[in-house]
Amino acid sequence: MTPNTSIFAPLLFISLALFVMGCWKRFGLIALGRPENRFDNAGKRLGEMFLYAFGQKRVISKPFGFNHFIIFWSFLILTIANTEFILNGLFPHSIKLIKLPFELYLPLAFMIDIATLLALTAVIVASLRRLFAPPYPEARTLDAFFILGLIAILMLASFTLNATELAVAINNSKADSAVLSEAAGSVMPVASFISGLLPLNHLELIHFIAWWAHALALLIFICYLPNSKHMHILTAIPNCFFRRLGKPNTQNLEEFVPGATFGVDRADNYSWKDLLDSFACTECGRCQNVCPASITGKPLNPRAVIHDIKVNLLENGSSLKEGKTPAVPLIGESGEGSISEESIWSCTTCGACMEACPVFIEHMPKLIKLRRHLVESESKFPEELLNLFENMEGRSNPWGIAPSERTKWCSQLDVKPFEKGKTEYLYYVGCAGSFDSRNKHVSVAMTQLLDKAGVSWGILGKDEKCCGDSIRRLGNEYVFDRMARENVTMFIELGVKKIITQCPHCFSTLKNDYLQFGLDLEVLHHTEMLNSLIQEGKLVVDKKTEEMGIALFHDSCYLGRHNDVYDAPRTLLEAATGKAPVEMDRKGSDAFCCGAGGGRMWMEEHIGERINLTRVNEALEKNPDTICVACPYCMTMFEDGLKDIKADGVKVRDVAEVMAEALLR
């Protein structure tokens, strides 16, 4: 019953060496990334890490997540047993858990026995799932079954091993530990059950086979780990620690000095955290199952993007280290390890992938860094964007309309300019609210509501400039940087402190992106503003509106997912109509994008189904009379979609319009 140290020790040494070499190689590759500070706020980071990595909060939120939770915690418990196993293999009889005090050993033995059973059950469930209902078809990889099989072997061997040891001890009257073993047997129900089944005359042989099966499975696991997607066992926990605190709703600043590189076209232009992300991904596929581009048949697959970054890094590792030109292009059509331009431009920046990722991989900023390279260093982008870029730069609005026409929407209204020191709120109308004929109605409704509530507000009029949202998400950071700085300077000069926007894109950009330029504003989306006016009693709904019929609400990505504003629009709709709005199946943080974010508003959609039609059809399943939105882009996408399928009977209304209907008519 003695493990053969002279064979085990060298094998262990080789496996550990391979493990260390694998880790060294991959962590060395991560270190090629650019610096990024993710060490601030360590206390909060630790807390988040415990909640999301050890507590598996996001993992368990989806079906089969609990299965992973069981594997994770069983593994943590079994680390104790495996450590004992390895030490015992090196120093036979010297280190045994059974030598621990009784009170400590018995519960430990019980936990190990149960954890082994749970892990075995969980890997069987996982294998069956992968066979019969995989999260996505390509998930049936040899790699996945190999690791599941290996874990199953480990568990079975571990049971057999414990069972033979129990059987030997109990049947050996001379053994000092017979009493102890009997007690151990009583707390290890599975192992003792198996021990009852074992043929007593072959115990030595069975033990020998089980010991080596366990040893080899464990050693293979150790070598294999850092060289496969299962490296996430090592990287997912730190990835949760280093996650972006707060929502990943902005992109990093760039420094515009001659000689700098802009955006990313090779893996080592990414930050180390971007590269760590690629090794933390275990390809669960949750991101691709919520991605509007993937779902509607676009070439973009967020899981594949992360995978390609990892493959690219592994393929090009040595040439990157030597400063040579990498052989596999990061942006290209050549297959694994390369990300196609089509997929880079397909992203709507809706953030669903990042919301779904259990380990907080940040897909969207990585795609935008690739866009930056294409736009800023290569001037290569879909041709419809040329006009947009020039319009934004020349006239600070997407349509290239003369800035002097920014106030046309309110030429018949009594709208006052924002006055320094006098006006409390700046109503930042935004390009859509100023120029888009449909959205001008929303602006008019807002002015009436603000006046009714007696709010001190004003507009910038002809001096208002575009916030730059689309430009930034499209990767034209150079132009965005200039637009943002101009706006920030203007806001500071005018003493603007509080802003109301009706566009979630203006809202998020002014609130989050401009913070990077040192401007900390109190930015309210109009639904938040109207909601607080209701709460404060400044707006009172005496008469509910019947006009809307069955009202359904669609969440805007930049309001909901990117900024956690879910309740304000719903509360308003309930106040105005007397009923909570009807919800779609994908709602709140799971809401499906309208298709216009990330600059997609200004681009053609040539491939696959149209995203807006997918969402419109989803809405129509609930038979609404009115689809309520809180974003000008969503408004356009829904109205266009409804026209496309000739569902003209269904209206689209902004929440402010619904409020105006209830309060002013």
Next chain:
Amino acid sequence: MLIVVCIKQVPDTTQVQIDPVTNTLVRDGIPFIVNPYDTHALEEALRLKDRFGCRVAAISMGPPNAEGTLKKALALGVDHAILLSDRVFGGADTLATSNVLAAAITRLHSDVDEVGLVLCGKQTIDGDTAQVGPGIASRLDYRQLTLVDKIVNIDFQTKIIRVSRKLEGRHEIVEAPLPAMLTVVRELNRPRYPKVQMRLAAADALVEVWNNSTLQLDEQQIGLKGSPTWVSKIFSPERDKGEILGDGNADPEGAASLLVEKLMAKDMLPI
């Protein structure tokens, strides 16, 4: 071989209004842009540079703040940017302007390299005369090919250029020996978008300024003194009301096809 592109800084005319009292352009606070037709001339020169490796010079006559226009040309990739700026150049009509530009091209010809091609936009959006390009060709005795929408072939060995001219309702293919002056239309190409690295370099680059002590022109031929044209009045034309054709409510498809028909008849839809 040197290609010279003449570009002009113009007010963004979509934002210009005419003062009804004084009948003059209200230019206060109106941003300047590069004359849109000139951006196509610039693009064509840069494409020839990319293909044949020739050098490109951009020249512009204007006040000192026209430097911005030339910096844009530098950001797009021109090799030389020269601003022709002097008080004595001011108040010039198309004749006096072409005198200054022609003199600058002659100087580039002797200082930098043999000039093979001069490219201009077909006209500017502020003056709309379409005279400066042909004026330059006359002063320099270059062949002039106006309204070019395609360079069919250019051979720097035999010094022959063949272009397509976009005329009303037809195209004309013509051939001419170099050096030649081309004025170009929008259909010629799609201008490129500047790369950031080039923009940063252009921001730091110095735009060469030539004044009349560089060009040594007779003051009777330049500026206000050299301009026989004078503007008596500027006014917004009265717009006659158009007629309403078709009925979009009763027959939307019929109205749409009527619109397409009318637009095609006026050559306003690409076919």
